[in-house]
Amino acid sequence: MDGEQERGLSRAEPATYEDCRRCGAFCVSTFHVCPPRHVVWCPEAGETEEDGQSFRAHSARAAAERWAEWSDRHSADYGIVRGASVIVHVRQDGCEEMESFTVTGEMVPCYTAHPSEP
Numbered sequence: 046m047d048g049e050q051e052r053g054l055s056r057a058e059p060a061t062y063e064d065c066r067r068c069g070a071f072c073v074s075t076f077h078v079c080p081p082r083h084v085v086w087c088p089e090a091g092e093t094e095e096d097g098q099s100f101r102a103h104s105a106r107a108a109a110e111r112w113a114e115w116s117d118r119h120s121a122d123y124g125i126v127r128g129a130s131v132i133v134h135v136r137q138d139g140c141e142e143m144e145s146f147t148v149t150g151e152m153v154p155c156y157t158a159h160p161s162e163p
């Protein structure tokens with residue numbers, strides 16, 4: 046048995062990358078395990094866990110960061126990326142422990158080059 050066969054790859058069926066339909070990860074589906082679901086809510090906005098948004102993430106911290114990105118885009122005012130700090134609570138599905146994070150953001154310069162005539 047060679048290395049490829051040990052990892053589950055078959056020469057007849059090359060590994061293919063695709064978007065996971067559940068979590069959106071770009072992955073080799075035969076090896077992919079979706080990260081656990083977390084619920085994130087913002088108590089200072091009057092939210093309870095029942096009002097929370099669900100994100101698949103590898104950690105509670107990553108879920109809080111995904112919430113911040115979602116919240117800024119959803120509200121369309123981008124308050125977090127413009128300097129606001131927000132406290133959120135995060136609970137992983139099936140876990141008793143709730144974690145709390147202060148999320149902040151920053152604007153990052155982005156440069157783009159397009160082909161032009163010499």
Ligand SMILES: [Zn+2]
Pocket residue numbers: 065066067068069070077078079080
């Ligand atoms: Zn997935």
